[in-house]
Amino acid sequence: MDSLSLILQAQTQNVLSQEQLLQLLQDPHIDKALFQAADRVRQKYVGNAVHLRALIEFTNICRNNCAYCGLQAQNTAVTRYRMTEDKIYALAHKAAKWGYKTVVLQGGEDGFFTVQRLVPLLRRIKALGLAITLSIGERPFEEYQAFKQAGADRYLLRIETTDKALYEKYNPAMSFENRLRCLEDLKRLNYEVGTGILVGLPGQTAQSLAQDLLFFKRFQPDMVGLGPFIPCPNTPLSDAPAPQLTPALKVMALTRLLLPDINIPATTAMEALQPNGRLQALQSGANVIMPNVTEGEERQNYALYPGKAAAAQAPQNLRQELEQKLHAIGRHIGTGYGGHKGRKGVPCC
Ligand code: 5AD
Numbered sequence: 001m002d003s004l005s006l007i008l009q010a011q012t013q014n015v016l017s018q019e020q021l022l023q024l025l026q027d028p029h030i031d032k033a034l035f036q037a038a039d040r041v042r043q044k045y046v047g048n049a050v051h052l053r054a055l056i057e058f059t060n061i062c063r064n065n066c067a068y069c070g071l072q073a074q075n076t077a078v079t080r081y082r083m084t085e086d087k088i089y090a091l092a093h094k095a096a097k098w099g100y101k102t103v104v105l106q107g108g109e110d111g112f113f114t115v116q117r118l119v120p121l122l123r124r125i126k127a128l129g130l131a132i133t134l135s136i137g138e139r140p141f142e143e144y145q146a147f148k149q150a151g152a153d154r155y156l157l158r159i160e161t162t163d164k165a166l167y168e169k170y171n172p173a174m175s176f177e178n179r180l181r182c183l184e185d186l187k188r189l190n191y192e193v194g195t196g197i198l199v200g201l202p203g204q205t206a207q208s209l210a211q212d213l214l215f216f217k218r219f220q221p222d223m224v225g226l227g228p229f230i231p232c233p234n235t236p237l238s239d240a241p242a243p244q245l246t247p248a249l250k251v252m253a254l255t256r257l258l259l260p261d262i263n264i265p266a267t268t269a270m271e272a273l274q275p276n277g278r279l280q281a282l283q284s285g286a287n288v289i290m291p292n293v294t295e296g297e298e299r300q301n302y303a304l305y306p307g308k309a310a311a312a313q314a315p316q317n318l319r320q321e322l323e324q325k326l327h328a329i330g331r332h333i334g335t336g337y338g339g340h341k342g343r344k345g346v347p348c349c
C-alpha cells in the first residue's frame with residue numbers, strides 16, 4: 001500500500017504492522033500528511049485542551065551512568081544538588097497557586113530519597129489537591145506501592161529503547177529486564193504509567209524504532225513521552241551527530257495513530273532543539289506540556305542535555321504568553337487533572 005493510504009487507514013484503525021511502520025518511518029515525503037493525521041486523531045480523541053504539568057527537578061544526584069545523560073554519575077563537571085523536602089513542598093505549593101493541577105517530581109536515582117523521606121512529602125503535597133507524578137527511576141515493587149498509597153497517581157519511566165543490546169550498551173550495569181519489571185509493577189499498582197524513548201541514539205535503526213512503537217501498542221501506557229537525543233558535553237556520546245527534530249516528531253505522530261486517546265507531551269527536548277518545537281509537536285499529536293517550575297541554580301544544574309534549562313519555562317508571567325500561543329492554534333489550557341481519558345484513574349476533566 002502507498003504511504004498516504006497507510007496513514008489514512010491507520011487514522012481510523014489505529015493499527016500498523018512492523019513493515020508498515022518501517023515504510024512510514026523511512027518515507028521522507030509523507031511527514032506533513034503524517035503530522036496532520038496525528039493532529040486529527042488527537043483532536044477527535046482528546047480534544048483541544050492542553051494539559052499542563054509543573055515539573056520539579058528535585059535532585060540531580062544519580063547512581064547510574066547512562067551514556068546519553070548529562071547527569072550520569074561519572075560526569076564530574078556537574079554541580080550536584082538535592083533539594084530539602086521543605087523546598088520541594090514550597091515549589092509544589094507555588095505551582096498549585098499558579099493554577100497547576102499536577103506536579104511532576106523528577107530526579108536522578110538518588111538513594112537519599114527513601115520511602116521514609118518521600119512518603120510524608122507526598123502526603124503533604126497531596127493535601128494541596130494536586131495530582132502527583134513521580135519520575136525517579138527504578139525502585140522495588142514495595143517502594144512503588146508505598147508511594148502510591150501516599151498519594152502518587154502517575155509514574156514516568158521511559159524504556160529509552162526496546163533494543164535490548166542498545167539499552168544495555170548505553171545503560172551499563174542496568175538491565176532491560178528490570179526496566180520492564182518496573183513498568184509492569186507500576187501498571188499492576190494502578191499508576192497511570194508513562195513510558196517513552198529517545199529518538200536518534202547512535203546505532204538506533206528505523207527497525208528498532210518500529211519495535212519501540214509496537215512495544216507502546218502492546219504495553220498500552222497511559223502516556224508516551226519521547227524526544228530527540230541531544231548530545232551532551234562530558235558524556236561518552238558528546239560527539240554524536242547533530243540532533244534532528246523531524247524523526248522524533250514522526251515517531252510521536254505514529255504513537256498518536258496507534259494509541260489515539262493517551263496523553264502525549266510536547267517534550268522539552270523538542271523545544272530545546274527548535275524554538276517552536278513544542279508548538280509543532282502540539283500540532284503533530286501532542287496534548288500535554290510540562291513547564292519547568294524549578295528555579296535558579298538548581299534549574300541550571302539539571303542539565304540532562306544542552307539547552308534544557310532555557311526551554312519549557314514556567315514562571316507565572318509565561319502562563320499568559322502560553323495561553324495566547326495556544327489560542328492562536330485553536331487550543332486552550334486544560335482546567336482539570338488531565339488524566340488518561342480511556343482509563344478510570346486520575347479524573348480526566
Ligand atoms: N537528550 C535528550 N533526552 C535525554 N534524556 C536523558 N539524556 C538525554 C539527552 N542527552 C531523557 C531520557 C530520560 C529523561 C528524563 O531525559 O530519556 O528518561
